[in-house]
Amino acid sequence: MKERTAEILCVGTELLMGNTVNTNAAFLGRELALLGLNLYHQTVVGDNPARLREALMLALSRADVVIATGGLGPTYDDLTKETIADCFGLPLELHEESLRAIRERFERMGRTCTMNNNKQALLPKGCTVLPNPNGTAPGCAIYGQGELAGKLAVMLPGPPREMQPMFTDHVAPLLRRESETRLVSRCLYFFGIGESALEQRLHDLMANGQNPTVAPYCKTGEVMLRVTARVGEGQDEEALLGPTLDAIRDQVGEYLYGVDVDSLEHALVAALGERGLTVAAAESVTGGLVAKRITDIPGSSGVFHCGVVSYSNDQKQALLGVSPDTLGEYSAVSAQTAREMAAGIRRVSGADIGVATTGNAGPDASEGKPVGLVYAAVDSPWHSRVLELRLDRGDQDQRETIREMAASHALHLALEACAKQPPSR
Amino acid sequence: MKERTAEILCVGTELLMGNTVNTNAAFLGRELALLGLNLYHQTVVGDNPARLREALMLALSRADVVIATGGLGPTYDDLTKETIADCFGLPLELHEESLRAIRERFERMGRTCTMNNNKQALLPKGCTVLPNPNGTAPGCAIYGQGELAGKLAVMLPGPPREMQPMFTDHVAPLLRRESETRLVSRCLYFFGIGESALEQRLHDLMANGQNPTVAPYCKTGEVMLRVTARVGEGQDEEALLGPTLDAIRDQVGEYLYGVDVDSLEHALVAALGERGLTVAAAESVTGGLVAKRITDIPGSSGVFHCGVVSYSNDQKQALLGVSPDTLGEYSAVSAQTAREMAAGIRRVSGADIGVATTGNAGPDASEGKPVGLVYAAVDSPWHSRVLELRLDRGDQDQRETIREMAASHALHLALEACAKQPPSR
Numbered sequence: 079m080k081e082r083t084a085e086i087l088c089v090g091t092e093l094l095m096g097n098t099v100n101t102n103a104a105f106l107g108r109e110l111a112l113l114g115l116n117l118y119h120q121t122v123v124g125d126n127p128a129r130l131r132e133a134l135m136l137a138l139s140r141a142d143v144v145i146a147t148g149g150l151g152p153t154y155d156d157l158t159k160e161t162i163a164d165c166f167g168l169p170l171e172l173h174e175e176s177l178r179a180i181r182e183r184f185e186r187m188g189r190t191c192t193m194n195n196n197k198q199a200l201l202p203k204g205c206t207v208l209p210n211p212n213g214t215a216p217g218c219a220i221y222g223q224g225e226l227a228g229k230l231a232v233m234l235p236g237p238p239r240e241m242q243p244m245f246t247d248h249v250a251p252l253l254r255r256e257s258e259t260r261l262v263s264r265c266l267y268f269f270g271i272g273e274s275a276l277e278q279r280l281h282d283l284m285a286n287g288q289n290p291t292v293a294p295y296c297k298t299g300e301v302m303l304r305v306t307a308r309v310g311e312g313q314d315e316e317a318l319l320g321p322t323l324d325a326i327r328d329q330v331g332e333y334l335y336g337v338d339v340d341s342l343e344h345a346l347v348a349a350l351g352e353r354g355l356t357v358a359a360a361e362s363v364t365g366g367l368v369a370k371r372i373t374d375i376p377g378s379s380g381v382f383h384c385g386v387v388s389y390s391n392d393q394k395q396a397l398l399g400v401s402p403d404t405l406g407e408y409s410a411v412s413a414q415t416a417r418e419m420a421a422g423i424r425r426v427s428g429a430d431i432g433v434a435t436t437g438n439a440g441p442d443a444s445e446g447k448p449v450g451l452v453y454a455a456v457d458s459p460w461h462s463r464v465l466e467l468r469l470d471r472g473d474q475d476q477r478e479t480i481r482e483m484a485a486s487h488a489l490h491l492a493l494e495a496c497a498k499q500p501p502s503r
Numbered sequence: 504m505k506e507r508t509a510e511i512l513c514v515g516t517e518l519l520m521g522n523t524v525n526t527n528a529a530f531l532g533r534e535l536a537l538l539g540l541n542l543y544h545q546t547v548v549g550d551n552p553a554r555l556r557e558a559l560m561l562a563l564s565r566a567d568v569v570i571a572t573g574g575l576g577p578t579y580d581d582l583t584k585e586t587i588a589d590c591f592g593l594p595l596e597l598h599e600e601s602l603r604a605i606r607e608r609f610e611r612m613g614r615t616c617t618m619n620n621n622k623q624a625l626l627p628k629g630c631t632v633l634p635n636p637n638g639t640a641p642g643c644a645i646y647g648q649g650e651l652a653g654k655l656a657v658m659l660p661g662p663p664r665e666m667q668p669m670f671t672d673h674v675a676p677l678l679r680r681e682s683e684t685r686l687v688s689r690c691l692y693f694f695g696i697g698e699s700a701l702e703q704r705l706h707d708l709m710a711n712g713q714n715p716t717v718a719p720y721c722k723t724g725e726v727m728l729r730v731t732a733r734v735g736e737g738q739d740e741e742a743l744l745g746p747t748l749d750a751i752r753d754q755v756g757e758y759l760y761g762v763d764v765d766s767l768e769h770a771l772v773a774a775l776g777e778r779g780l781t782v783a784a785a786e787s788v789t790g791g792l793v794a795k796r797i798t799d800i801p802g803s804s805g806v807f808h809c810g811v812v813s814y815s816n817d818q819k820q821a822l823l824g825v826s827p828d829t830l831g832e833y834s835a836v837s838a839q840t841a842r843e844m845a846a847g848i849r850r851v852s853g854a855d856i857g858v859a860t861t862g863n864a865g866p867d868a869s870e871g872k873p874v875g876l877v878y879a880a881v882d883s884p885w886h887s888r889v890l891e892l893r894l895d896r897g898d899q900d901q902r903e904t905i906r907e908m909a910a911s912h913a914l915h916l917a918l919e920a921c922a923k924q925p926p927s928r
Contacts, residue, residue: 365798
């Protein structure tokens with residue numbers, strides 16, 4: 079099976095100086111990996127022809143396909159096309175169709191097409207032109223000759239909203255035509271187990287580097303495992319992936335909350351929707367983050383009833399009906415208060431499931447409650463639970479982490495309540 | 504003045520494969536530029552010792568300072584330290600203090616420190632250790648000897664929340680010590696004016712490239728201008744910065760909401776605190792984001808009363824007292840509803856200032872209200888206002904942007920109300 083290697087070369091001083099975050103590299107990395115190309119290097123250079131030429135020749139020396147982004151614009155420092163065409167020994171020629179498209183675009187926008195915009199219609203002789211319906215600069219693909227035989231260089235515009243559709247509509251089909259294998263993957267989402275603990279349990283699976291491969295990705299309090307198989311002509315992807323997925327479930331299935339679900343909030347909104355359930359949130363320590371994360375998901379309005387952020391004791395009593403005795407005896411940061419908040423928001427909202435958070439996110443201990451002490455609660459007719467969490471990790475700036483973790487626990491409790499709903503209901 | 508060149512080398516297969524967007528490179532690019540170092544290349548390689556070695560040697564051949572991120576973790580594929588130490592001809596040694604810090608961290612979290620975590624306390628012999636109060640892996644700096652004399656390699660952990668403070672607290676001072684000038688800067692925060700409009704008005708100031716320099720940074724709906732002066736021995740920073748700051752205020756002062764304030768929510772919490780005022784939020788389209796952003800700020804509990812997220816009409820009536828007639832006649836997405844929500848949350852909470860949002864964040868038009876139509880309102884005894892906003896930008900995935908923008912407008916309205924408070928109160 080012929081393996082091909084791709085390399086990403088991003089051009090732009092704004093990327094070097096950090097004025098723009100390089101989301102193009104991430105997009106292209108994902109897409110190229112999915113197309114089955116190997117990726118070993120990614121390079122950023124500024125708008126400087128000498129350094130661009132050097133970086134391009136290095137990339138062509140180690141990869142079959144080089145995808146360059148940026149530097150196709152109309153201004154004097156946009157030199158990607160000129161430089162790359164020169165490396166391939168090709169002159170630039172006016173591409174009439176692109177010139178027409180650029181002029182029409184300017185007309186539609188009621189703007190004048192200045193001379194330097196014409197520069198964008200100059201393309202390497204004999205290239206494959208990649209039209210740009212979302213901007214002025216067309217992209218292009220060059221197949222190398224002579225010393226560069228077998229090499230492919232693709233030039234794409236820098237703005238993501240122009241680059242991404244151009245890649246999807248024109249470059250991916252072109253690369254797919256030349257490929258004999260494809261990559262398929264499943265993403266497994268875990269909560270409640272750290273990366274190193276998970277790796278220890280799955281060490282053999284992750285270290286062998288076989289087909290499929292297993293790779294972990296962390297975000298606050300969560301681990302995602304991507305299982306990727308390279309599928310050849312006539313091979314069955316389920317048969318390739320199945321044994322590895324089963325082995326993972328055997329080892330750490332108790333922490334798995336979903337496959338290809340994206341996030342806890344996506345999983346929760348989907349689980350609620352499937353069961354026709356609704357949720358409401360009463361938040362103290364998370365200050366609106368639970369509600370925010372649920373309502374991030376399009377379509378959440380069908381399953382999310384309402385949220386109350388009650389920072390003060392008065393509001394916990396007035397809006398949620400937490401008893402003054404509970405607050406007096408156990409304080410606001412207690413399992414009892416969390417339980418009453420969850421029950422209270424369920425009563426106030428009429429939702430099937432109520433979740434609540436209370437705790438101390440810091441920076442300082444408060445009323446004898448240490449930083450990181452958090453209670454998360456869920457209440458429903460069939461399942462209630464309170465968790466006591468110690469989220470202090472001794473970090474300098476851990477307020478955000480504590481709040482993020484507290485919200486994740488609340489979302490996870492709600493997801494657990496969905497799963498526990500008796501089938502008879 | 505001796506010019507120095509730095510190069511950024513990010514290590515991680517997750518960066519190559521696009522599972523993680525490389526925000527570290529952007530952060531380091533900005534910071535290194537501010538420290539006055541030249542930046543010409545940025546490279547990403549996977550967790551592969553041979554390619555890492557090759558990339559490191561290439562970087563050391565063209566730069567004085569190489570900053571590497573990632574691959575310092577406990578697992579078998581974290582090999583940055585081993586590889587770089589080997590390139591510098593240094594063995595790894597156990598660093599007792601780091602081992603103690605790692606163990607203490609695990610104890611605090613009530614978790615067991617496994618053997619693979621000890622690996623993180625192995626550091627190149629003679630290196631400068633960079634402590635990591637936000638994670639387990641310490642960083643380190645190596646000054647080259649022999650062929651690598653004059654070269655500095657710095658290794659930082661990959662997670663941004665560990666890497667950024669380590670750079671700021673330890674690496675920047677180290678780089679600054681070797682410099683003959685220092686850079687001072689002021690960050691000016693603007694809301695309600697786009698980057699290109701701001702650039703047009705300040706074109707001469709921004710284009711001249713003199714001392715001080717003026718550089719814009721965008722985030723959703725906001726622009727920050729960083730004014731940076733290079734200050735030599737015996738020069739006065741105020742005298743260098745003053746004329747430029749004055750010129751900016753002259754041109755675009757009406758959009759300026761703060762200097763060195765970090766964000767709208769920081770500015771709001773500070774303004775409320777100074778005046779002894781409180782705020783409460785009633786949110787529909789922003790779904791908790793206004794409350795979340797205010798409570799992100801340490802100390803916000805003193806100024807933030809409470810928030811209500813009312814996604815449904817029932818909850819707008821029940822929790823906020825919005826009149827059914829208003830909802831019936833004008834619908835939930837209307838100036839009238841926004842106004843009643845702001846007044847309602849103020850009444851319910853007893854806060855001095857109430858803010859509210861209602862609108863349609865998409866993905867689809869709803870009840871005749873187009874995607875991006877948002878109303879933001881503020882209510883206080885001395886100042887009330889409703890804004891009608893059109894936040895549709897025609898992008899494919901703009902839900903997050905619309906919600907972020909809507910929340911920013913609500914925060915800005917509250918800030919405006921603070922500023923308008925009559926002095927007699």
